[in-house]
Amino acid sequence: MQMMVLTVSLVLMAVVALIFVAAVRSAGIEQAPANTDRNRTFLIYGMLIVGVVVTAGSLRQWPHAISSSTETVQVNATGYQWYWELDKEEVPIGKSVIFNVHTKDATHGLGVIDPNGRLLFQTQAMPGYVNQVEYIFSEPGKHQILCMEFCGIGHHDMTSEFNVVAK
Numbered sequence: 001m002q003m004m005v006l007t008v009s010l011v012l013m014a015v016v017a018l019i020f021v022a023a024v025r026s027a028g029i030e031q032a033p034a035n036t037d038r039n040r041t042f043l044i045y046g047m048l049i050v051g052v053v054v055t056a057g058s059l060r061q062w063p064h065a066i067s068s069s070t071e072t073v074q075v076n077a078t079g080y081q082w083y084w085e086l087d088k089e090e091v092p093i094g095k096s097v098i099f100n101v102h103t104k105d106a107t108h109g110l111g112v113i114d115p116n117g118r119l120l121f122q123t124q125a126m127p128g129y130v131n132q133v134e135y136i137f138s139e140p141g142k143h144q145i146l147c148m149e150f151c152g153i154g155h156h157d158m159t160s161e162f163n164v165v166a167k
């Protein structure tokens with residue numbers, strides 16, 4: 001998905017650049033003093049370099065990129081009316097943890113709460129889909145899972161927990 005977004009963006013940027021070049025070529029350009037040309041060239045190359053650096057720097061931090069590193073830990077979380085089933089009770093601190101979230105019945109929402117009661121992240125749990133969330137825990141301790149989507153009479157009771165441990 002990320003590759004497709006990047007490809008579409010680059011193609012659209014190329015189209016805009018081609019239109020710009022065509023417009024400049026078709027315009028009658030007057031002769032400017034020699035130092036104006038030099039200043040313009042400096043400005044254009046300067047903006048190009050800044051643009052490339054800013055783009056490359058900001059694209060690296062896309063929040064939803066699923067890491068391909070071998071250092072990841074996978075947790076399969078399945079929602080049922082009205083409980084969660086997790087295939088791990090412990091996850092390591094400081095390592096990439098990928099939650100594969102889905103459900104066997106109704107739509108639920110998986111929310112992870114840290115020991116201070118702060119919501120760290122959430123995602124929907126849907127029948128027929130596996131939603132992935134990647135997270136790197138920075139605090140050890142018992143983390144709670146709550147259902148974040150009203151799913152029936154036992155919704156309030158749909159909790160679970162796991163431990164984040166230093167390894």
Ligand SMILES: [Cu+2]
Nearest residue numbers: 147149151155
């Ligand atoms: Cu619920």
